[in-house]
Amino acid sequence: MKTVSFHTLGCRLNQSETASLQNAMEADGYQVVDAMQPADLVVINTCTVTAGGDAETRRLVHKINRHNPLVRIALVGCQAQIQKEQLAALPNVRWVVGNQRKMDLARVIAEHPDPDPAAVIAPTIKRAPFTMPTAGMDRQHTRASIKIQDGCDFFCSFCEIPYARGRARSRIFEDLVLEARALVAAGHKELIVTGINIGTYENEGKTLLDVVWALERLEGLARIRISSIEPTTIPQPLLERMGQGKLCRYLHIPVQSAHNDVLYKMKRKYSIEEFNAFIHAAVRKVPGLCIGTDVIVGFPGETEAHFESTVDILTEAPVHYLHVFSYSPRQLAQSRLQKTLPANIISRRSQILRELSRRKRRMFYESLLGTIQPVLCEEHSQGFWTGWTDNYARIRIKSEAALHRVLVPVRLVKAEDQCIIGERV
Numbered sequence: 001m002k003t004v005s006f007h008t009l010g011c012r013l014n015q016s017e018t019a020s021l022q023n024a025m026e027a028d029g030y031q032v033v034d035a036m037q038p039a040d041l042v043v044i045n046t047c048t049v050t051a052g053g054d055a056e057t058r059r060l061v062h063k064i065n066r067h068n069p070l071v072r073i074a075l076v077g078c079q080a081q082i083q084k085e086q087l088a089a090l091p092n093v094r095w096v097v098g099n100q101r102k103m104d105l106a107r108v109i110a111e112h113p114d115p116d117p118a119a120v121i122a123p124t125i126k127r128a129p130f131t132m133p134t135a136g137m138d139r140q141h142t143r144a145s146i147k148i149q150d151g152c153d154f155f156c157s158f159c160e161i162p163y164a165r166g167r168a169r170s171r172i173f174e175d176l177v178l179e180a181r182a183l184v185a186a187g188h189k190e191l192i193v194t195g196i197n198i199g200t201y202e203n204e205g206k207t208l209l210d211v212v213w214a215l216e217r218l219e220g221l222a223r224i225r226i227s228s229i230e231p232t233t234i235p236q237p238l239l240e241r242m243g244q245g246k247l248c249r250y251l252h253i254p255v256q257s258a259h260n261d262v263l264y265k266m267k268r269k270y271s272i273e274e275f276n277a278f279i280h281a282a283v284r285k286v287p288g289l290c291i292g293t294d295v296i297v298g299f300p301g302e303t304e305a306h307f308e309s310t311v312d313i314l315t316e317a318p319v320h321y322l323h324v325f326s327y328s329p330r331q332l333a334q335s336r337l338q339k340t341l342p343a344n345i346i347s348r349r350s351q352i353l354r355e356l357s358r359r360k361r362r363m364f365y366e367s368l369l370g371t372i373q374p375v376l377c378e379e380h381s382q383g384f385w386t387g388w389t390d391n392y393a394r395i396r397i398k399s400e401a402a403l404h405r406v407l408v409p410v411r412l413v414k415a416e417d418q419c420i421i422g423e424r425v
């Protein structure tokens with residue numbers, strides 16, 4: 001039996017696709033082995049959102065070749081869709097497969113058994129409703145992601161995704177419900193609704209709300225988490241439902257900058273006043289709501305004044321952590337030709353926002369002390385279980401009991417930067 005191992009770079013959507021691809025390859029007669037174990041075939045699910053993602057693919061290919069010079073490598077996904085020729089030239093890379101056919105990898109390999117030079121299969125991505133191989137159990141994660149949507153029509157000026165993943169398209173409703181049922185049957189207590197622009201989900205009149213209501217009806221499922229969602233695409237009924245049923249009190253809403261001049265150049269679809277008004281209303285409506293955001297530092301033309309206003313506004317805003325990205329010009333995104341800022345300025349601004357994120361998360365954790373929250377236990381090490389509350393606080397509790405994938409009530413006792421120490425009640 002041929003052995004295959006997987007490496008996943010980038011976002012939660014890539015992780016969920018790798019979980020599905022592992023099961024599809026197994027169904028096609030491959031034996032899936034752990035990432036660094038020797039394997040006949042190594043698959044890297046690539047990312048090209050930043051220059052760092054591109055470099056990581058190259059670094060990984062060279063490392064894998066050092067471990068096994070006879071290996072055959074397949075590079076799939078976003079970077080494969082855009083940088084086909086560059087990737088095909090890397091050592092022992094036999095297949096470069098873009099996003100249109102990556103979930104069909106076993107068949108691509110059967111069609112091109114041992115190509116030399118590498119086979120490049122990266123056709124233009126069709127804008128059509130899609131289905132996914134049913135993932136069944138996600139071996140890597142306690143909380144399983146379910147992909148409902150792909151691609152994007154927003155074309156923010158810094159973003160490569162519409163070119164790497166194509167135009168917005170939605171998964172067939174019945175197909176995603178089928179997979180959700182299989183994931184719950186496999187023991188997953190929490191499902192994370194994921195995609196590229198999930199708020200634009202639409203299939204035969206069904207919207208994101210219909211997806212959530214359908215998941216709410218699944219027996220055995222305890223929680224539904226909405227992954228990253230664009231600020232202008234969040235329906236009010238979603239907020240009204242948060243914390244009432246299975247829907248987690250959690251929103252990750254990318255703001256990217258808090259200055260209108262920069263938002264305008266980024267071609268974002270809201271002003272900072274609109275963004276701020278929305279998140280203030282959201283925390284008033286949902287007690288205990290956790291709001292996370294993404295910020296890009298060093299976008300071309302971002303002045304010191306723009307940056308300082310971003311820091312001031314996010315310091316005051318009810319956001320509870322920040323994911324900070326350093327701007328890097330992409331191959332196709334519109335902003336690629338604009339003059340970039342010096343690296344030392346970008347890194348200084350990035351440090352300032354990362355420190356702000358540390359303070360905001362700590363303040364959020366302290367605001368939860370003394371409360372009792374259900375915690376979904378995931379990992380056990382050195383006598384402690386680690387898990388998450390529905391509002392995305394990472395909790396550590398001392399226990400030797402068998403609590404994997406179990407929801408336990410926990411009193412939150414002591415806040416630290418990266419977690420809260422709790423006691424089972």
Ligand code: SF4
Binds near residue numbers: 152154160230
């Ligand atoms: S909304 Fe903007 S940033 Fe997000 S994927 Fe689409 S183009 Fe990229």
